[in-house]
Amino acid sequence: MSGRTARRRVTMAEVARAAGVSVMTVSYAYGRPGRVSDEARARVREAAERLGYPGPHPGARSLRRGRTGNLGVVLGEHLTYAFDDPQATRFLSGVAQVCADHGMALTLVPVTGAPSDVDRVTEAAVDAFVVWTTADDDPVIDAIVATGLPAVIHGGPLREGLSFVAADDRAAATAVGREVFAGARRPGVLSFPLDRGRISQIAFGTQGSPEAAPDGASPGVDPDASTFRVTRQRLRGYRDAWASTGGDWSQVLVAVCSTNSAHEAEALAAELLTGPYACDAIAAMSDELALGALRTAARLGLSVPGDLTLSGWDDSDAATPAGLTTIAQSLRDQGAHCARTALGHPAGTDVSWHLISRASTRRP
Amino acid sequence: MSGRTARRRVTMAEVARAAGVSVMTVSYAYGRPGRVSDEARARVREAAERLGYPGPHPGARSLRRGRTGNLGVVLGEHLTYAFDDPQATRFLSGVAQVCADHGMALTLVPVTGAPSDVDRVTEAAVDAFVVWTTADDDPVIDAIVATGLPAVIHGGPLREGLSFVAADDRAAATAVGREVFAGARRPGVLSFPLDRGRISQIAFGTQGSPEAAPDGASPGVDPDASTFRVTRQRLRGYRDAWASTGGDWSQVLVAVCSTNSAHEAEALAAELLTGPYACDAIAAMSDELALGALRTAARLGLSVPGDLTLSGWDDSDAATPAGLTTIAQSLRDQGAHCARTALGHPAGTDVSWHLISRASTRRP
DNA sequence: CTGTTAGCGCATTCAG
DNA sequence: CTGAATGCGCTAACAG
Numbered sequence: 001m002s003g004r005t006a007r008r009r010v011t012m013a014e015v016a017r018a019a020g021v022s023v024m025t026v027s028y029a030y031g032r033p034g035r036v037s038d039e040a041r042a043r044v045r046e047a048a049e050r051l052g053y054p055g056p057h058p059g060a061r062s063l064r065r066g067r068t069g070n071l072g073v074v075l076g077e078h079l080t081y082a083f084d085d086p087q088a089t090r091f092l093s094g095v096a097q098v099c100a101d102h103g104m105a106l107t108l109v110p111v112t113g114a115p116s117d118v119d120r121v122t123e124a125a126v127d128a129f130v131v132w133t134t135a136d137d138d139p140v141i142d143a144i145v146a147t148g149l150p151a152v153i154h155g156g157p158l159r160e161g162l163s164f165v166a167a168d169d170r171a172a173a174t175a176v177g178r179e180v181f182a183g184a185r186r187p188g189v190l191s192f193p194l195d196r197g198r199i200s201q202i203a204f205g206t207q208g209s210p211e212a213a214p215d216g217a218s219p220g221v222d223p224d225a226s227t228f229r230v231t232r233q234r235l236r237g238y239r240d241a242w243a244s245t246g247g248d249w250s251q252v253l254v255a256v257c258s259t260n261s262a263h264e265a266e267a268l269a270a271e272l273l274t275g276p277y278a279c280d281a282i283a284a285m286s287d288e289l290a291l292g293a294l295r296t297a298a299r300l301g302l303s304v305p306g307d308l309t310l311s312g313w314d315d316s317d318a319a320t321p322a323g324l325t326t327i328a329q330s331l332r333d334q335g336a337h338c339a340r341t342a343l344g345h346p347a348g349t350d351v352s353w354h355l356i357s358r359a360s361t362r363r364p
Numbered sequence: 365m366s367g368r369t370a371r372r373r374v375t376m377a378e379v380a381r382a383a384g385v386s387v388m389t390v391s392y393a394y395g396r397p398g399r400v401s402d403e404a405r406a407r408v409r410e411a412a413e414r415l416g417y418p419g420p421h422p423g424a425r426s427l428r429r430g431r432t433g434n435l436g437v438v439l440g441e442h443l444t445y446a447f448d449d450p451q452a453t454r455f456l457s458g459v460a461q462v463c464a465d466h467g468m469a470l471t472l473v474p475v476t477g478a479p480s481d482v483d484r485v486t487e488a489a490v491d492a493f494v495v496w497t498t499a500d501d502d503p504v505i506d507a508i509v510a511t512g513l514p515a516v517i518h519g520g521p522l523r524e525g526l527s528f529v530a531a532d533d534r535a536a537a538t539a540v541g542r543e544v545f546a547g548a549r550r551p552g553v554l555s556f557p558l559d560r561g562r563i564s565q566i567a568f569g570t571q572g573s574p575e576a577a578p579d580g581a582s583p584g585v586d587p588d589a590s591t592f593r594v595t596r597q598r599l600r601g602y603r604d605a606w607a608s609t610g611g612d613w614s615q616v617l618v619a620v621c622s623t624n625s626a627h628e629a630e631a632l633a634a635e636l637l638t639g640p641y642a643c644d645a646i647a648a649m650s651d652e653l654a655l656g657a658l659r660t661a662a663r664l665g666l667s668v669p670g671d672l673t674l675s676g677w678d679d680s681d682a683a684t685p686a687g688l689t690t691i692a693q694s695l696r697d698q699g700a701h702c703a704r705t706a707l708g709h710p711a712g713t714d715v716s717w718h719l720i721s722r723a724s725t726r727r728p
Numbered sequence: 729c730t731g732t733t734a735g736c737g738c739a740t741t742c743a744g
Numbered sequence: 745c746t747g748a749a750t751g752c753g754c755t756a757a758c759a760g
Contacts, residue, residue, distance in 0.1 A: 009512060011753060022731050027755055037729060054510040058489035059432060060753035063423045063736050069487060070471065079464040083447070083457035093447035100443040100474045105488060107434065108470040110463050123433060124469060125422035125489065146418040148373060375737060386747045391739060401745065424737035427752050 010053040019047035030056050062125070070107040071099055071339060072126030074144065076134025076228075079110050085260050086288060087314060087331055088132055091154065094335025095130055102343060111140065113196075118143045128342040130154065130335075131162075135196045135227040152338045156229025165338050167353045169230055172313075172327045173237020173283070174244075175355045179325055179363050180283045180311035181242050188272045188279030189238055189254045190265055190289040194226040200258040202271055205239065205249035221254040231285070234313075238283050253277055257289060265292025273300055273308065280308055287312035287319045287326055294322060294360075310360040323359035374417040383411035394420050426489070434471040435463055435703060436490030438508065440498025440592075443474050449624050450652060451678060451695055452496055455518065458699025459494055466707060475504065477560075482507045492706040494518065494699075495526075499560045499591040516706045518698060520593025529702050531717045533594055536677075536691045537601020537647070538608075539719045543689055543727050544647045544675035545606050552636045552643030553602055553618045554629055554653040558590040564622040566635055569603065569613035585618040595649070598677075602647050617641055621653060629656025637664055637672070644672055651676035651683045651690055658686060658724075674724040687723035 016023040021040055028036045029044040036044075047053070062068045073095060075081055081088050092106075099106045109124045111117040121129075121143040129144050133155030141159055144151050152163040181187045193199070206220040223235030239249045255268040265284070269292055272279045284290035290312030294304065302308050304323075312319055315328035329352065340347050357363055380387040385404055392400045393408040400408075411417070426432045437459060439445055445452050456470075463470045473488045475481040485493075485507040493508050497519030505523055508515050516527040545551045557563070570586040587599030603613045619632040629648070633656055636643045648654035654676030658668065666672050668687075676683055679692035693716065704711050721727055 009753090013753080023753095024731060024755080025729090028730085031755075035729070040730080052510070052512075054507075054512065055486045056755090057427075057753050058487050059423060059427045060736090061487075061755075062489060063421075063427050063738090064753080064755045066736075068423060068489065070489070072469075079470065080457050080460045083453045083460055089447045089453060093444050096444045096447055096472065096474075099472075100476050103474055103480070103484060105436075105474055105484070106443065106472040108460065108463075108472070110460075110467055110469055112464050116467070120467060120469070122419045123422050123425075125426060125432065125434070143418075146416065148416075148418065373737090377737080387737095388739080388747060389745090392746085395739075399745070404746080420739090421737050424752090425739075427754090428737080428739045430752075 009057065010051045012053070012056065015044065015047050015051060015053045018051055019043045027056070067127050068125045069103070070105045070126040071095070071342060072107045072109055072124045072129045073132065074109045074121060074129055074134075074140060075111055075132045076138060076140075077132075078112050079108055082108055086316060087260065087286060090331040091132060091335035091338075094330075094332035094337070095339040097332075098336045098339035098343065102345075104343065115139070122147065128152075128344075130338045130342050133228065133230055136229065137227055138196065150342055150344065152342045154334060154338050156232075157227075158229070163341050165334055165341065165351060166230070167329050167334070167351045169233035170237040170240070172329075172353045172355070173234040174240045175237075176311045176313070176325065176327050177238040177241025177283050178244060179355065179357060179361045180309050181238075181245060181247075181281050182309075182361070182363060184245075184281030184309060186277055186279045186281070187242055187247070187252045188282040189235070189252060190268065190272070190282055190284035190293060191221075191235065191254055191256045192228065192231045192260065192285045193258055194221070194231060194256055195228065198258040200256055200264065200268065202253065202255045202268065205252045205254060220250075221256070223249075234285055241283075253279055260286050260288055262288045262292035262295070265289040266296045269293035269296040270300070273297060273302065281310070282308065283311050285313050287314050287316040287324060290324055290326070290360075291318055291322060294324070304360050305362050309362060315356055319356075319358070325358045325361040326356050327353050328356050329353040373421065374415045376417070376420065379408065379411050379415060379417045382415055383407045391420070431491050432489045433467070434469045434490040435459070435706060436471050436473055436488045436493045437496065438473045438485060438493055438498075438504060439475055439496045440502060440504075441496075442476050443472055446472055450680060451624065451650060454695040455496060455699035455702075458694075458696035458701070459703040461696075462700045462703035462707065466709075468707065479503070486511065492516075492708075494702045494706050497592065497594055500593065501591055502560065514706055514708065516702045518702050522593070527705050529698055529705065529715060530594070531693050531698070531715045533597035534601040534604070536693075536717045536719070537598040538604045539601075540675045540677070540689065540691050541602040541605025541647050542608060543719065543721060543725045544673050545602075545609060545611070545645050546673075546725070546727060548609075548645030548673060550641055550643045550645070551606055551611070551616045552646040553599070553616060554632065554636070554646055554648035554657060555585075555599065555618055555620045556592065556595045556624065556649045557622055558585070558595060558620055559592065562622045564620055564628065564632065566617065566619045566632065569616045569618060584614075585620070587613075598649055605647075617643055624650050624652055626652045626656035626659070629653040630660045633657035633660040634664070637661060637666065645674070646672065647675050649677050651678050651680040651688060654688055654690070654724075655682055655686060658688070668724050669726050673726060679720055683720075683722070689722045689725040690720050691717050692720050693717040
């Protein structure tokens with residue numbers, strides 16, 4: 001409406017001419033005010049004001065200086081997950097805190113799951129990368145390595161030359177698995193996706209005879225075959241936990257969610273909780289998934305922990321009122337840790353977790 | 365660990381030399397593969413591979429091309445609110461969707477509330493800005509105007525030359541206010557901050573005699589004095605609604621929260637709901653605040669809507685199970701709309717809202 | 729304290 | 745289809 005006429009950017013040279021000084025004096029007036037006389041600085045400011053000079057061009061400055069002032073974040077998901085997934089959001093809040101502390105902008109690289117994601121990474125004007133959990137075979141990782149920039153990967157995959165931050169997911173899964181599977185006869189798992197295909201499915205653990213699986217069940221879930229390290233380690237931990245009760249992984253019914261949403265978990269939990277294999281214990285890889293299962297259990301008239309024991313992961317805000325046994329870890333702190341490391345300010349913060357036992361399981 | 369030796373970036377000229385072609389052939393090989401012979405392209409790719417050339421330097425490319433491929437987002441809050449505040453998060457999800465669609469990176473400018481925020485904006489290498497609600501007197505707006513880049517402001521303030529996107533907050537507040545204040549005798553409001561000071565306080569509307577206010581109450585809340593447009597319009601709408609019942613704004617007790625969190629709302633609601641002025645109707649500016657009030661009401665043994673009618677804003681996921689009357693609007697769509705407009709792809713999407721009546725108020 | 733020189737790495741002309 | 749020249753806008757490094 002206001003007819004803004006694609007105003008050409010005023011250049012430093014024009015300001016210099018208008019102020020009657022050299023370009024360098026203008027540059028110093030902005031970049032190192034102390035190195036310029038008060039009078040020169042005043043003249044520069046005046047000319048800049050008059051011409052509408054908005055200050056040094058950020059792109060030109062960063063080309064010259066060799067740094068952009070941007071921290072890049074790459075997700076193993078569609079960009080919108082940064083704001084849609086509660087776990088990613090907490091993690092990024094920590095990243096954002098560190099960025100703000102350092103005056104660095106936070107650049108979210110627009111990945112969508114398409115092959116062109118690689119180009120988006122290559123074209124990102126950033127000084128370092130933080131990667132939020134992706135698959136071992138995600139080509140984006142190679143693109144990041146190719147840039148030669150510092151990078152920190154959270155959750156996985158591990159990559160030579162890149163820093164890595166993650167809790168000990170296997171140990172934590174073992175701990176919470178022992179709790180939720182204690183006394184169970186038909187254990188179940190609500191899992192994150194196994195690989196980039198993100199196919200949702202229900203199947204027993206491998207080693208189980210496929211014909212024993214419910215109708216339409218897939219070949220079987222092999223923890224070691226998951227290309228998402230976090231999923232892999234948690235499945236292994238649950239397997240360890242069930243084994244420690246003398247059970248076999250093939251007895252464990254695994255429902256794989258394509259996404260971390262309570263909605264999908266509700267539907268899958270209904271399948272876990274009905275039929276001849278109706279689970280009496282479910283270990284979920286997130287509180288969101290667990291809360292979905294909890295709603296389904298309520299709908300089916302199942303008591304928790306009487307008919308069903310249940311565990312989540314992350315100790316989100318909703319876990320306390322829901323009485324959900326869970327693994328507490330601060331994704332926010334981990335995000336901050338990743339960002340500090342990427343920016344070359346490593347802190348001693350180790351990644352810790354602990355088990356929180358609540359009413360959804362039976363242990364004291 | 366891996367002793368990555370701050371590897372200097374390979375340059376296009378080096379690749380050209382190694383491939384035995386000119387720099388331009390390399391440039392074309394990346395930027396316009398069609399304009400180069402298959403053979404030349406293959407030689408370039410080979411040389412690039414061998415030297416570890418990661419592709420054209422993004423900063424240099426953007427300096428030359430005159431565009432960065434980044435959409436800047438500026439919040440009227442600390443950067444972390446992007447991930448901490450549910451409303452901002454929904455809005456940004458919409459922005460992110462559009463960015464992903466266009467292959468644009470989403471750059472969150474690191475504002476913290478300090479005066480240096482202006483510099484962070486000036487230094488941002490972006491092609492356009494989207495601003496998430498800030499105060500009329502936030503100097504950051506002037507800095508954005510000074511860049512001469514396209515900018516879209518969501519919520520406020522209005523600024524000559526910048527696009528503006530917002531629902532009709534005053535009309536919506538009037539609609540929900542009539543609903544929640546119907547039949548009330550002691551109306552209350554749970555408000556967002558009035559200005560950049562973000563001071564939490566409790567006071568009656570202006571025109572009320574100060575001595576009538578509860579102990580420690582502040583001078584009085586004047587809707588017109590709020591420098592946040594969204595807060596101002598909603599307060600005005602609530603005032604209109606109460607006036608339409610024949611009431612006077614000075615009878616309305618306003619609790620101002622410093623932040624959009626259920627936690628703070630719980631505490632302030634306790635003050636609204638106890639003492640001689642105990643409110644029997646509360647209009648809250650967000651579902652988060654309303655849910656905080658709902659918890660306090662439960663704790664105090666108040667029935668809703670019997671002892672207290674309550675309304676929220678935004679129709680978040682939690683509003684349905686809570687039976688909360690609220691204003692539905694899609695912040696996500698609004699975010700997308702802002703982003704499209706900023707990127708020069710305006711869509712016809714008008715910003716709409718509607719009232720959703722549920723059990724927390726008494727109307728049919 | 730100020731100015732000069734010399735590019736940062738690339739892509740848009742326009743020739744060949 | 746390929747190449748040579750030119751400068752995007754700025755600042756490090758050095759002189760003066």
